[in-house]
Amino acid sequence: MAVKSNHVTIKGIKDGLVFLLDDECEYEELLGELRYKLEHSHQNILTGPIIHVDVKMGSRRITEDQKQNMLDILKQKGNLLIRSVEFPASEPEQVPVYAIMSGMVRSGQVLHHDGDLLFLGDVNPGGSILCTGDIYILGALRGMAHAGVEGNEEAIIAASHFAPTQLRIAEQISRPPDEWETRETSMEFAFLQNGAMQIDKISNIVRLRRDFNVFKGV
């Protein structure tokens, strides 16, 4: 016994009912239809003895609030006992996405960015680059870089030519010692370790406990 509809399909199984909810329409529309079906149609199966209900959301992702809204509607019918709500488990592992920008940050200019940033170009003395996430500079960092401006202590700063006037990660401010200018020419990055600024070669970035997508070879 299956009742066909636009967005809400109610199916009977051996020991109860399955609500199949469309996963492409607007959520509000879906709730509206669900409410309508419960209140106006199918009274024969929706009143009577207690029935177990499984709700299947398809591939729709919903928030806790949205889930609660839906359960509230179902609970209006006293005889429906919700046994399970099926929706996609926790978000799949997200591959970090970097914004890419290019140009030059000259003296007096400030580049703000929300998130992680891959910057192709130079940051000159007197210029600043500020990000809520990580900063990767393909070019020279001669000015000021501030990663994790909103307090993310995990944020890092990397640059092909690492000669900053000042580095900041979250609340930590570090003035590089004078000898930095003449360090080896390999790409370097800065990170916080126990609240202190550390500098290392970019190849050691995997030693940070952060979940980068690490290439291990075959």
Added chain:
Amino acid sequence: MGEAIVITSGKGGVGKTTTSANIGTALALLGKKVCLVDTDIGLRNLDVVMGLENRIIYDLCDVAEGRCRLNQALVKDKRFDELYMLPAAQTKDKNAVSPEQVRDIILELKKEYEYIIIDCPAGIEQGFKNAIAGADKAIVVTTPENAAVRDADRIIGLLESSEIESPKLVVNRIRPNMVKTGDMLDIEDVLQVLNIDLIGIVPDDEYVIKAANSGEPTVMNPDSRAAIAYRNIARRILGDTVPLMHLDQKKGMFSKFKKLFGMG
């Protein structure tokens, strides 16, 4: 329609006025019709460097406020028939004119002259905005010092966000000996930071000071190395390909011979 080039630097004392006077004169020397415009209202110097101070009757502010016609304010150079100068007012300040007024004056001048060289005041305030208002191109002057390079960088940033097309760089007052010993930034260091096209390098030359005091632009003296440098810049503005000056030219005859025989 002529071309308006603003000479700017951000920092004071790096040689904007000297560069303006010399590039302008060098262009006149190459047969171009040139007008120099001093926008440093209240601190005018270009007239002094050009030796035209005592010929000024009206100035930029008088033209802007309609107290005289543009032609009445132009001062003709004493050496060239095709070289003129529009002086700044000395009694007012930068707020006496607006960028729109300057733009109108420059537009008017572009009808008459092939090149308009605008001498910009130091700083990034009103005076700078006035100076770049009517310009098509910009030449940024810097010296091989960190402070000057920093300010030049700031100015380039401001120019890039205005309508002016890619600014060109002049590195002024280079001392080859100090560069060689590593006590002075070399051209490469400067270019690496500023990352714009170089249009000329000018060696430090005592004659420039002497010339400025006597009101005779350096370019008039063919013996001066700075003069050659300024003439080269003028030729590059006209589109000629002129190789950069070799800075360590001041070798004796003996070392030249040594080099000739492969011993240098």
